[in-house]
Amino acid sequence: xxxxxxxxxxxxxxxxxxxxxxxxxxxxxxxxxxxxxxxxxxxxxxxxxxxxxxxxxxxxxxxxxxxxxxxxxxxxxxxxxxxxxxxxxxxxxxxxxxxxxxxxxxxxxxxxx
Amino acid sequence: xxxxxxxxxxxxxxxxxxxxxxxxxxxxxxxxxxxxxxxxxxxxxxxxxxxxxxxxxxxxxxxxxxxxxxxxxxxxxxxxxxxxxxxxxxxxxxxxxxxxxxxxxxxxxxxxxx
Numbered sequence: 001x002x003x004x005x006x007x008x009x010x011x012x013x014x015x016x017x018x019x020x021x022x023x024x025x026x027x028x029x030x031x032x033x034x035x036x037x038x039x040x041x042x043x044x045x046x047x048x049x050x051x052x053x054x055x056x057x058x059x060x061x062x063x064x065x066x067x068x069x070x071x072x073x074x075x076x077x078x079x080x081x082x083x084x085x086x087x088x089x090x091x092x093x094x095x096x097x098x099x100x101x102x103x104x105x106x107x108x109x110x111x112x113x
Numbered sequence: 114x115x116x117x118x119x120x121x122x123x124x125x126x127x128x129x130x131x132x133x134x135x136x137x138x139x140x141x142x143x144x145x146x147x148x149x150x151x152x153x154x155x156x157x158x159x160x161x162x163x164x165x166x167x168x169x170x171x172x173x174x175x176x177x178x179x180x181x182x183x184x185x186x187x188x189x190x191x192x193x194x195x196x197x198x199x200x201x202x203x204x205x206x207x208x209x210x211x212x213x214x215x216x217x218x219x220x221x222x223x224x225x226x227x
Contacts, residue, residue: 004155033214043201045156045218091155098163099144099207099214100171103155 006104023092117219136204145187
């Protein structure tokens with residue numbers, strides 16, 4: 001069984017600043033994958049970044065990067081140079097070999113002008 | 114355009130009725146998934162299918178049924194046995210890319226019981 005915990009229900013950041021969203025997980029799988037999805041008010045789920053657990057290098061996608069600590073089972077998302085369009089619900093998710101994703105309850109991020 | 118299409122966007126169901134949510138993808142993906150999202154919650158897996166004519170129950174399959182007769186289509190039926198069906202439903206599919214597998218989502222369907 002897999003569990004994903006996001007301990008910050010809400011966060012806010014000023015435009016152009018940096019913010020980090022926390023995520024911890026637990027899994028019995030040896031090969032697994034971790035994801036961050038963004039859900040704006042439209043409710044569309046948009047992939048932000050993904051990380052294969054067997055890779056030690058942290059994934060980066062433009063202003064988004066992760067801090068993957070495998071031993072600690074931690075997978076935090078850092079958003080640099082925050083923009084107003086980053087305002088959304090952010091979900092952390094983990095999946096095993098069949099990609100059955102388990103999601104956290106989400107963190108609502110508000111970027112203030 | 115390639116993508117995942119869910120319909121209808123909004124659906125109202127009377128007590129005791131079965132309703133079917135459509136999910137179609139033209140991405141040539143093998144695996145497809147159905148998730149349910151309740152207010153203030155993350156997504157929970159209802160059913161998934163790795164290949165045509167095969168599907169497995171997820172974490173909350175009771176009161177739901179699916180079929181996978183074509184690679185492109187994975188409809189979800191919400192039966193009268195589902196006691197609390199009001200929710201937002203998301204369909205997803207998975208590709209096998211050179212950089213790894215990625216799951217993509219449709220735009221979702223709102224189901225309300227009236």
